[in-house]
Amino acid sequence: MTKSPSTCGRAILPAPDALHPLASRDGDPVFAEAWQAQGLALADCLVRAGVFSADDWAQSLGAAVREQADTTEGYYLAVLSALERLLDDGPLTSDQIKERRDAWARAYEATPHGMPVELENAP
Amino acid sequence: MSSFDPNKIADIHRHLHSHLPPEPALRVKAIESLLVEKGLVDPQAVDAWIEAYTEDIGPKRGARVVARAWLDPAFKAQLLDDAGAAVAEMGLQGQATGHLKAVENTPTTHNLVVCTLCSCYPFGILGMAPAWYKAAEYRARAVRDPRGVLREFGVDLDESIAVRVWDSTAELRYMVLPQRPAGTEGLDEDALAALVTRNAMIGTDRDLSPEAA
Incomplete structure (x- = not known):
């Protein structure tokens, strides 16, 4: 009879986070980056301004979260897509947003470090 | 789960070589500046909201x-x-x-x-x-x-x-x-x-x- 290879070593146990996927996130910061707070703030200000209803917002966000990773980053990317889609149905087109995004990107690239970034600086 | 996304790789390279904010931050900035121009949001209200919800409430x-x-x-x-x-x-x-x-x-x-x-x-x-x-x-x-x-x-x-x-x-x-x-x-x-x-x-x-x- 041959000896079976040794199986000693690490016990095969799931990491604690896998056992407690929710509780392990209990202390996570609500916002990991400034844009996440800004995106949510814009959405809430637009609900309050009546640009779209709270229910439209919930429906749009609900659809968007299903398309993103189940993480804090994924959640706020969903906030952003939901916002863009609702605005595209209303006061802003996606082309306008894209153009403005590109203008900001040019402004950032044209602005020396340490100087305030102004849209007028976009070449 | 990881996957190869050429756009994402190109994005990462761009960010390494410039001081561009992350892509979602640029999109938020684009939206906010357009909404402010159209008078649909008040930038001070947005700032007050962020301050309140990250600190006070x-x-x-x-x-x-x-x-x-x-x-x-x-x-x-x-x-x-x-x-x-x-x-x-x-x-x-x-x-x-x-x-x-x-x-x-x-x-x-x-x-x-x-x-x-x-x-x-x-x-x-x-x-x-x-x-x-x-x-x-x-x-x-x-x-x-x-x-x-x-x-x-x-x-x-x-x-x-x-x-x-x-x-x-x-x-x-x-x-x-x-x-x-x-x-x-x-x-x-x-x-x-x-x-x-x-x-x-x-x-x-x-x-x-x-x-x-």
Whole structure:
């Protein structure tokens, strides 16, 4: 009879986070980056301004979260897509947003470090 | 799970070689500047919102509501009947408190709140929802296996205690009125409020400690 290879070593146990996927996130910061707070703030200000209803917002966000990773980053990317889609149905087109995004990107690239970034600086 | 996305790789390279903000930050900036130009949002209101929700408004407001309900039976009756009005009476009305419903834990009932669609939450009095509340994992499991979710949060519920799961929506958001811990008879509203945890008002915490953490 041959000896079976040794199986000693690490016990095969799931990491604690896998056992407690929710509780392990209990202390996570609500916002990991400034844009996440800004995106949510814009959405809430637009609900309050009546640009779209709270229910439209919930429906749009609900659809968007299903398309993103189940993480804090994924959640706020969903906030952003939901916002863009609702605005595209209303006061802003996606082309306008894209153009403005590109203008900001040019402004950032044209602005020396340490100087305030102004849209007028976009070449 | 990782995958190769040439656009993402190109993005990463761009960010390494410039001081461009991350892509979502640029998109948010684009949207905000357009909305401000069109007069649809006030930049000061956006800044005030961020300041309030990242610093001022945590679950403390909700904790005060709970403490008041523990001390004042008439207020508690009003809270359970029309939470929006009760909260407004305390001067705490704000975003997402208009359609608020308070559900009461008892020795035989435990309440758990979820938003199965997205992340509807009475943030005007509880502050921003915790990360796990927005997770697909929670949204699915809170309904399918509420006792398992509670165990994960350290609440081992006796089988004799019924669990009610409430699905918050944009039009109706729930908060849990937890039970007052024994041994807190002499405490005033501030001292009681200090015992109330955010999770107890969502329902992932149940037996509050009679002493502040």
